[in-house]
Amino acid sequence: MPATQDQIAYQETVGMVVIPPGRTRYSTGIAVFDDSVAALRRFVTDSLARAEGFVEARNRHDEIELRLPVVLGLMPRPDNTYNPKAISAVAPPSSGGSVIDRHMGFLYDSTLHWVGESLQRLAVAAAPHPIGCHGWVRLHPIEDDELDDDGEWEPSRDDPFSPAEQRRFGYQIGRLYLDLPDSGPLHLLVDGFAAAAPPAVDASVDDVVRAGVIAKFGQLLRGALAARLATGSWGVPTERSRTQDRWDAAASADLRAWADYRRIPHPYEGLRAISRSTWGFERIIVTDHCGLEVGRHELPDGPLTLIDERARPDAVAALRDHGVDVSLPDDFEELGDFPDAIVRTDRLRDDPTDRERIWSIRLVRDGVDFDELPEAGMYDPDSDVLTVYARPHIAPMTTLLRRHDVRPARVRWASPSSTTVNNNRRAAAFLAAEIGPFRPVVRDRSIHQLGGGLIVDDLAVVPASCSLTARAVDLVPEPHRPWLNVRARHEPAPNVAAFTLELQRKILGDLFRTDDIGDSTRPCRLCGTMAHGTRSGLAYCFDCCVLAGHGLLRDNGTDGPWTDATIWALRRLAEIEFSGPPSKEQLSSIALVDPVLADEAMLCRFLIPRTHALTARPGRRQRTWTDWLMVAGLLADASRPARGILSVAADGHLCRSMFERHIDDFLHHQGIAHEVEPHYPRHHLLNTSGLRADWLLADGTYVEALGMLEQDGYAAKARRKMELARISGIRLVTIRPPDLNRLPEIFADWIPAARGRRPS
DSSP states (O other): OOTTSSSOEEETTTTEEEEOOOOOSOOBOEEOOGGGHHHHHHHHHHHHHHOOOOEEEEOTTSOEEEEEEEEEEEEEOTTOSSOTTOEEEEOOGGGOSOTTTTEEEEEOHHHHHHHHHHHHHHHHHHTTSOEEEEEEEEEEEOOTTOSOOOTTOOOOSSOOSOHHHHHHHTEEEEEEEEEOOOHHHHHHHHHHHHHHSOOOOSOOHHHHHHHHHHHHHHHHHHHHHHHHHHHSSSSOOOHHHHHHHHHHHHHHHHHHHHHHHHHSOOOOOSOEEEEEEETTEEEEEEEOTTOOEEEEEOTTTOOEEESOGGGHHHHHHHHHHTTOOOOOOTTGGGOOOOOSEEEEEEEEOSSTTOOOEEEEEEEOOTTSBGGGOOEEEEEETTTTEEEESSGGGHHHHHHHHHHTTOOOSEEEEOOOOHHHHHHHHHHHHHHHOOOTTBOEEEEETTTSOOTTOOEETTEEEEEOOBOOOHHHHTTSOGGGGGGGOBOOOOOOOSSOOHHHHHHHHHHHHHHHTOOOEEEEEEEOTTTOOEEEEETTSOBOOHHHHHHHHHOSBBOOSOOSHHHHHHHHHHHHHIIIIISSOOOTGGGGOOOOOSHHHHHHHHHHHHTSOBOOOOBSSOSSOOOOHHHHHHHTTTTTTOBOOSSSOBEEOTTSOEESSHHHHHHHHHHHHTTOOEEEOOBOOOBTTTBSSOOBOSEEETTSOEEEEOOOTTSHHHHHHHHHHHHHHHHHTOOEEEEOGGGGGGHHHHTTTTSOGGGOSOOO
């Protein structure tokens, strides 16, 4: 039957029953493993050598891409111990060899979820013929100098084709994709084929796979025996085996370190459980007496994940005191050989189309950010399989899961995916770097020139730094200058790339809330790099604007001289820019027009840490913005009720939140007359309880600070107030937290003209 027909049919040219193309922009790749690279290479290079032409098609992003059309086989693999319903992508029978020799990779679990059942039925209905589908290989034209020399290249699942091969064909060779119909149409196609096909021949798919496995095993055994006789060893070491030996050696060192770790009691005192709700998500956390989060109990039934496994008995006791029905496993006393590792339950599968979450087992490394800890294994709750990447870790990782009251049905050793390898490279780079309280910057040696940064597998983690002129450095008191981390200054480049200048123009306009940016360039007031500036002379380059937005420092859970630098910066901003304690949102823009004060405001922002991931075991909890204001002494008159922060504004008015205080201080410093908490008119439906606004202006305008509209009760009350103002003819100004940087604009009608537009 012609291949162009939209039916499943046997195609003699390929010797398979072939599924018609899906003609959808959504495609799926295959999971390639080291043992399938050789077959994939043969299939793709042979297909390229025989290709009569390529096609252009639009992908899911509506972009034109070049494709090499292919037809490949699909073989159920009941021998797969990870998933007996796995399906292998194989080269067509004409390629020669068994299905094991032709194995190029497996379909992702997410693909099987939608089409696996239909493919299994088709394989049975089509017997004794194998089944297949259309697909393509993505190609990219080679740009000048885009491919490196072969060097020490070896075929791998991440890099199966050498630069020389790709240059010979004239294209960069991308991934292999399947062109399958969606699940519904495929189901109907299989139904139609099964109804029209003669009864299936009694030839089991298992028999075909079994024959291939036996043949492959015989081939490998003969090669191993020959190598043993010739060299005295079982085979020749490969790059994969050498890498695995390194992982196993590092894992053996972990076992010795963990034995010492378990002998030392955990340092957390006064553990207690607290219920928290954020944006409607309920959770229970376990903290120590200082408020440091030690663990988290996932609702409704766990697990209890901890930053230190030694604290499990005390954490369970804290949860029970909180009323949570949780207990230690019955054989807990026998589970003493646990690792210094944590479990994270929010890891996504490596397949980007699969959003199911699995458990990630991370090794604790001092100085490495919590989010960057290296993964040593993973547990899939759906298949009940624990996968460990180094053989010495098998027993301790199994023990760790059992302490979580999980007994995996199967424990397997396997190499990590390329995604995991890349993530672990970042962890190694963090471990090699000692960045202290500086914000980490991850760089790739293939992209950046790195100076003295420590390099691990082409990655380096370096502390955030800046380039400043001597005049700019002098604006910061001498004890705090080391925390600017000023790097060796070079002469600024006279010509800055046009696209960088365009980005700089935008970020400068956003920072100073203005579109009045000149076309000419001038030296940045802080570092000397050429940059656009405002008409009033405020010129700051792209890098300096970014540092003002992100800061140089991070709160890493330890205090030191850097803390004093942050306290100075907060106090100085309160003095020169905000006339009181600033909100975190207000740091995103600068309202100053005096150039020298604007320079100081920029540098102060350099020294203020923003939210950043803590290390796995910090010395204290990460400070909130309110904590920093209190440490800086800017909230000395504040107290903490059950909700919000009670403090006294500059004019003596009592404010029930920092949000209210920022607005009240603005009104006071701008000379806008205001009273607090005026009553709304009575109404038989809308106001039976004496509703009040937050402020009353001199002309009768009411002002409401609406800071918690995400809470249903609060939002309902706010709607009643707005409706009450409407029917009563009251002018009402409502302010949300994002509006804090727009207060001069919002209150422009009330700012006395003689005062002008001074900063808030």
